[in-house]
Amino acid sequence: MSTFFVSCPIHFEERLAEELNSFWFEMMDLDGQPTREPLPELNIEPGGVEFKCSDHLGYQINLFSKLALRVLVRIHKFPARFYDQFEKELWQMPLDKWLTEKNISLKIETGKSRLNHERNLIEAATKALGSLAFKVSDEAKQQLYIRIIKDNAVISLDTAGENLHRRGYALFRGEAPLRENLAALMAQQLFKSGANLESDVFLDPFVGSGTILFEIASFKTPNLNRKYSWLEFKNKPKIFNSESWKKNLRWIQKPQNIRLIGIDSDEKAIHNLQENEKHFREIFPEIGFQLSTLNRDSLGLTSSDFPENVWIVANPPYGIRLKQDAVPKVFKHLENQRPLAGAIILHPESMKIEFQSLSLSSQIDFSNQGLKIKLSVFTR
Numbered sequence: 477m478s479t480f481f482v483s484c485p486i487h488f489e490e491r492l493a494e495e496l497n498s499f500w501f502e503m504m505d506l507d508g509q510p511t512r513e514p515l516p517e518l519n520i521e522p523g524g525v526e527f528k529c530s531d532h533l534g535y536q537i538n539l540f541s542k543l544a545l546r547v548l549v550r551i552h553k554f555p556a557r558f559y560d561q562f563e564k565e566l567w568q569m570p571l572d573k574w575l576t577e578k579n580i581s582l583k584i585e586t587g588k589s590r591l592n593h594e595r596n597l598i599e600a601a602t603k604a605l606g607s608l609a610f611k612v613s614d615e616a617k618q619q620l621y622i623r624i625i626k627d628n629a630v631i632s633l634d635t636a637g638e639n640l641h642r643r644g645y646a647l648f649r650g651e652a653p654l655r656e657n658l659a660a661l662m663a664q665q666l667f668k669s670g671a672n673l674e675s676d677v678f679l680d681p682f683v684g685s686g687t688i689l690f691e692i693a694s695f696k697t698p699n700l701n702r703k704y705s706w707l708e709f710k711n712k713p714k715i716f717n718s719e720s721w722k723k724n725l726r727w728i729q730k731p732q733n734i735r736l737i738g739i740d741s742d743e744k745a746i747h748n749l750q751e752n753e754k755h756f757r758e759i760f761p762e763i764g765f766q767l768s769t770l771n772r773d774s775l776g777l778t779s780s781d782f783p784e785n786v787w788i789v790a791n792p793p794y795g796i797r798l799k800q801d802a803v804p805k806v807f808k809h810l811e812n813q814r815p816l817a818g819a820i821i822l823h824p825e826s827m828k829i830e831f832q833s834l835s836l837s838s839q840i841d842f843s844n845q846g847l848k849i850k851l852s853v854f855t856r
């Protein structure tokens with residue numbers, strides 16, 4: 477058992493807890509069977525969720541969570557008011573339990589504490605790590621997180637490696653691509669609103685490089701085909717030693733017959749989308765989907781371009797160059813061609829979106845890079 481902290485963007489915390497809840501029993505126990513360990517008590521904190529669970533489950537969260545940024549394992553905790561005391565406490569870190577490599581990078585965060593001078597903290601930590609035979613290097617794959625808040629230090633080891641929103645497929649990106657975990661939040665809200673992955677059709681009229689469609693298609697499928705730091709851990713449970721552990725997760729459904737439609741007026745965007753599709757198919761070979769792409773202005777779509785009852789999913793363009801009603805006009809146009817099943821749209825607060833046959837059923841407010849954003853869901 478260890479304490480884990482799963483980090484996520486601010487304001488995602490409750491949704492991350494919901495997500496943990498939704499896939500918990502899909503994870504595997506050490507006997508290769510679906511876990512019987514109950515969902516732990518989740519403590520929601522700003523920027524993440526903390527809980528205690530068995531190590532093999534904590535590590536697997538990396539595979540399953542699409543909203544998380546990282547999964548950290550807490551390795552030491554102590555009051556820290558003096559640099560020498562801080563350094564001595566760091567000597568107690570049982571790093572050898574996890575790490576074989578002797579290179580490590582440091583991330584330091586402080587707030588409301590006596591020890592708040594980053595350079596001094598790095599110096600003290602580097603000395604302590606040196607006496608444990610570790611070398612601090614920015615290029616190191618393993619990362620140590622030191623957080624001192626109100627004179628209490630919490631030391632954590634990263635288990636993710638690269639940020640988890642980097643799934644590995646989004647290699648071709650256009651202007652203003654959406655972060656994968658924000659697109660995953662859209663997918664989560666979409667399914668919560670009654671959309672069915674295998675019987676509904678999803679249409680993105682401003683598809684760009686395709687992030688929303690790819691996150692919808694993969695929302696319920698663990699990402700087994702990228703690197704994670706925990707897979708290099710010395711104390712990684714034996715079951716993960718051979719590649720065949722991935723085959724053990726045989727109860728995970730492999731969605732088939734997913735239908736996606738992506739439209740963009742920019743030829744380059746469609747090229748990016750098609751390139752990303754190739755990578756996506758390599759990373760998630762078990763997902764069966766059909767992606768139709770059209771290099772067109774969405775205002776020119778007609779009823780022959782898409783079937784009835786599609787879900788509109790979109791992160792429309794916004795900015796000063798665009799007429800205020802340009803985007804709402806596209807949604808109205810689509811609705812005039814065919815009856816829609818619903819719509820989920822990520823848009824700035826200032827952009828008013830309305831449908832005649834759909835009504836607003838939920839809305840999440842948050843800010844993204846300083847801009848006030850709404851995630852609005854419309855259903856019949």
Ligand SMILES: C[S@@+](CC[C@H](N)C(=O)[O-])C[C@H]1O[C@@H](n2cnc3c(N)ncnc32)[C@H](O)[C@@H]1O
Pocket residue numbers: 650651652653654655681682683684685686687688739740741742745772773774775791792793794806
């Ligand atoms: C904010 S980007 C979408 C980004 C996308 N969600 C992603 O992650 O890559 C908006 C896209 O809408 C496209 N676009 C703008 N107006 C359009 C229109 N009338 N019809 C089709 N595409 C349009 C742009 O070319 C751009 O690729």
